[in-house]
Amino acid sequence: MSVIGKIVTLLRGSARELGESIVDANGVRIYEQEIRDARDAIAQAKNNLTGVMAKEMQSAREIERVRAETARLENLAIEALDKGKPDLAEEVAAKVAEQEAELEKQTQLHTDYTQQSNRLKDLIKASEAKIREHEREVQMAKATESVYKATQSISENIVASGSKLVSAKESLERIKKRHEDQADRMTAADTLDQELGTKALELRLAKAGIGEDIHRKEKVMERIRARHEAAAADKV
Amino acid sequence: MKSLQERLGGLDVILGARLGGAPVSLQPIPGEIPVIQAVIGGREELPIFITASDDQVLCICYLWTDEEIIPAKRSELLELLLDLNPAIPLSAFGRVEGRYVLFGALARDAHIDDIASDVAALSDNAIDALDALSGYLS
Numbered sequence: 001m002s003v004i005g006k007i008v009t010l011l012r013g014s015a016r017e018l019g020e021s022i023v024d025a026n027g028v029r030i031y032e033q034e035i036r037d038a039r040d041a042i043a044q045a046k047n048n049l050t051g052v053m054a055k056e057m058q059s060a061r062e063i064e065r066v067r068a069e070t071a072r073l074e075n076l077a078i079e080a081l082d083k084g085k086p087d088l089a090e091e092v093a094a095k096v097a098e099q100e101a102e103l104e105k106q107t108q109l110h111t112d113y114t115q116q117s118n119r120l121k122d123l124i125k126a127s128e129a130k131i132r133e134h135e136r137e138v139q140m141a142k143a144t145e146s147v148y149k150a151t152q153s154i155s156e157n158i159v160a161s162g163s164k165l166v167s168a169k170e171s172l173e174r175i176k177k178r179h180e181d182q183a184d185r186m187t188a189a190d191t192l193d194q195e196l197g198t199k200a201l202e203l204r205l206a207k208a209g210i211g212e213d214i215h216r217k218e219k220v221m222e223r224i225r226a227r228h229e230a231a232a233a234d235k236v
Numbered sequence: 237m238k239s240l241q242e243r244l245g246g247l248d249v250i251l252g253a254r255l256g257g258a259p260v261s262l263q264p265i266p267g268e269i270p271v272i273q274a275v276i277g278g279r280e281e282l283p284i285f286i287t288a289s290d291d292q293v294l295c296i297c298y299l300w301t302d303e304e305i306i307p308a309k310r311s312e313l314l315e316l317l318l319d320l321n322p323a324i325p326l327s328a329f330g331r332v333e334g335r336y337v338l339f340g341a342l343a344r345d346a347h348i349d350d351i352a353s354d355v356a357a358l359s360d361n362a363i364d365a366l367d368a369l370s371g372y373l374s
Binding site for chain 1: 265266267268269270271273278279281282285287288289290291292294296298299300301304332333335363366367370373374
C-alpha cells in the first residue's frame, strides 16, 4: 500500500494513532536498510554491466571479423574453382566451415551478453525505483511524525496558555477592533496635528498683526462709543 | 545542522519590517520537535508556529476548531476550502486534530527572507480567511 494509503487508513481510524503507527521506527530502519542494500545492488550491477557491455561490444566486433573472413575465404574458394583447383577450394571450404562454427559461437555469446546486459539494466531500473519508493515512504513517514509531534506540542501549548479559549470569531473581532483603534488613533493624531498647526499659524498671524481678529477690540469700542454718543444725543 | 532557532535568527526583524514595523516576538515551544511561535503585534490572537523536519519548514496558523463551524454550513465550508486552496498564494487550508489551520511549506534549506515572506503571507491570509469565512462559524 502507498504511504498516502496508509495515512488515509490511519486517519479513518484514529488521528491520534497517526503519529505512532505510521512511523514505526523499526519500519523506517528496515526501509533505510533496504535503501542502502538497493544502492549497493545498483553499484554492483553497474560494475557488472560495464564488463558485460564491453564483452558484448567485443563479440559484435568478433562477429564482424568472422563474417568478413568467411566472405574473403569464400571468394578465395570460388577463385580456386575458377582456376581449376578443386582441392584447394575444398581446403578453403573447410576453413569456411570453421569460420561458420566460430560465427555461430560468437553470435550465441553476443545474444547471451545482450540478454545479460538487459537483465542488469532492468535490475538497476528496478532498484532505482525501489530506492525512490522507499525514500518517499521514509520521507513521508518522518514528515508525518514530525508534523504530528510538532502539532501535539503546539496544541499542548495552546491549551496551557489558554490562548485559544476565545473563538476564531472573537479573535477576529479583537484584531479588527485593535486595527480600528489604531486607525482612529492615527486619525485623531492627524486631526490634532492639523488643529495645532492651524492654531499655531493663526497665533503667529495675529502676532504679526494679520487677520480679522486683530481689530476686534477696536470695532467693539467703536460700537460702544457710537451707542454712547447716540444716547447722549437723545438726552439733548 | 543548525537548530531551528539558529536558522530563524533575525526573522523577527525581517518579518517586522515586512509587516510595516509591527513588533514580532519569537519564542520556542517546549516539546520533542522544535517549534518556534511567532507573535505579531496587533495580531496576537493568530500566532504563527514554525517547525522543521528533515525535508521541510512548516509554518502553521490555527484558525478555528470543528466545534466552531455552524453544522448546517459545514459541507459548504469544506468544499469552499478545497476550492480556495489553489487560489490562495503561499498558503493552504488543512486540519490537525480537529483544528483548522492555514499553513505554508518551504524547502528545508529555504532562505530566511523566504520564510519571512511565507509567515507574513500566512498571517495576512489567516486574517483575510477568518474575515471572509466567519459567516460559517458560530
